[in-house]
Amino acid sequence: MLLSRSCEYALQAVIYLAAKTKDTPIFQQNISRALNIPPHFLGKILQVLTHHQIVTSRKGKKGGFLLAKPSEAIYLYDIIKVIDGPNFLDRCVLGFPGCSDTSPCPVHIEWIKAKKIIIDMLSNRTIEELSRSIDIKLNFIESLSQG
Known part of the structure; x- marks a missing residue:
């Protein structure tokens, strides 16, 4: 698992x-229920x-949560950096302590190349695209949680 559970939920x-609202806030409990995320954690x-x-x-009767900016201006990496930090891929892929550029594990060089590809992809995929x-999958997930 590359991302923490918190990051996956975020x-x-x-x-x-992005899929469900443009101008109408959504209550936290509705998001929690739709995505099956524990309310306190969410x-x-x-x-x-x-x-x-x-x-x-x-806040208030018509309150809830909305995106703070257009979904086409929010990238996956923006969210990941906030929740898991910018160095979320820096652990040794084989779990060796002390793995580094000066003391590399057997797959260190390949992992550096793979990390760059992953970061580039995450930096170029917007929430709007996803x-x-x-949206169709969310409707399906919501139907499962209701019955």
Whole structure:
């Protein structure tokens, strides 16, 4: 697993917001229920995303969460950096302690190349692209959680 559970949930929540709303906030409990994310855990994640201006929140009867900027301006890597940090791929892929450029493990050089490809992909994929392709899947997921 390259990403933490928190990061996976953050990505799912942001994609959900992009797919489900443009101007109407969505309550945290609705996001939690739709994506089957524990409410307390989601609350902490949404706080971090709000602090970093990826999502915004509105209080009150018509409150909830919205994207803080257009989904085409939010990249996967933006969210990953906020939740897991920019060095989320820096662990040795084989788990060797002390693996580095000066003391590489057997796959270190290949992993450096793979990391660059992964970071480039994450830096170029927008939430908008993913929300368009996942809207149908979200409807399916929601139907499962309701029955």
